[in-house]
Amino acid sequence: MTYEIPVTQARAELADLINRVVYGGERVVVTRHGKPLVALVSAADLERLEADRDSAPESVAGSVVELGNAPSAPREHRRFGIAAEHRPHGG
Numbered sequence: 001m002t003y004e005i006p007v008t009q010a011r012a013e014l015a016d017l018i019n020r021v022v023y024g025g026e027r028v029v030v031t032r033h034g035k036p037l038v039a040l041v042s043a044a045d046l047e048r049l050e051a052d053r054d055s056a057p058e059s060v061a062g063s064v065v066e067l068g069n070a071p072s073a074p075r076e077h078r079r080f081g082i083a084a085e086h087r088p089h090g091g
Contacts, residue, residue: 001025002029007037021042
């Protein structure tokens with residue numbers, strides 16, 4: 001599972017985020033202005049990514065594209081408010 005969190009919130013919760021990655025098997029994507037900056041992954045995941053990089057570099061790029069579907073941090077909307085709301089075209 002991938003968890004997305006803004007950089008300002010990640011600073012305050014770094015120890016908890018590390019525990020989620022190490023013990024919960026999660027991947028954490030830290031964002032700024034809604035755009036991915038960095039990802040926290042386990043050492044085992046990093047080894048797999050580095051091994052895969054040499055054999056299939058497109059697979060890493062495909063994984064990054066999938067991050068757009070990651071759920072936001074549960075307190076993000078309450079803490080920062082919703083700046084914009086997506087509305088389907090013609091609706």
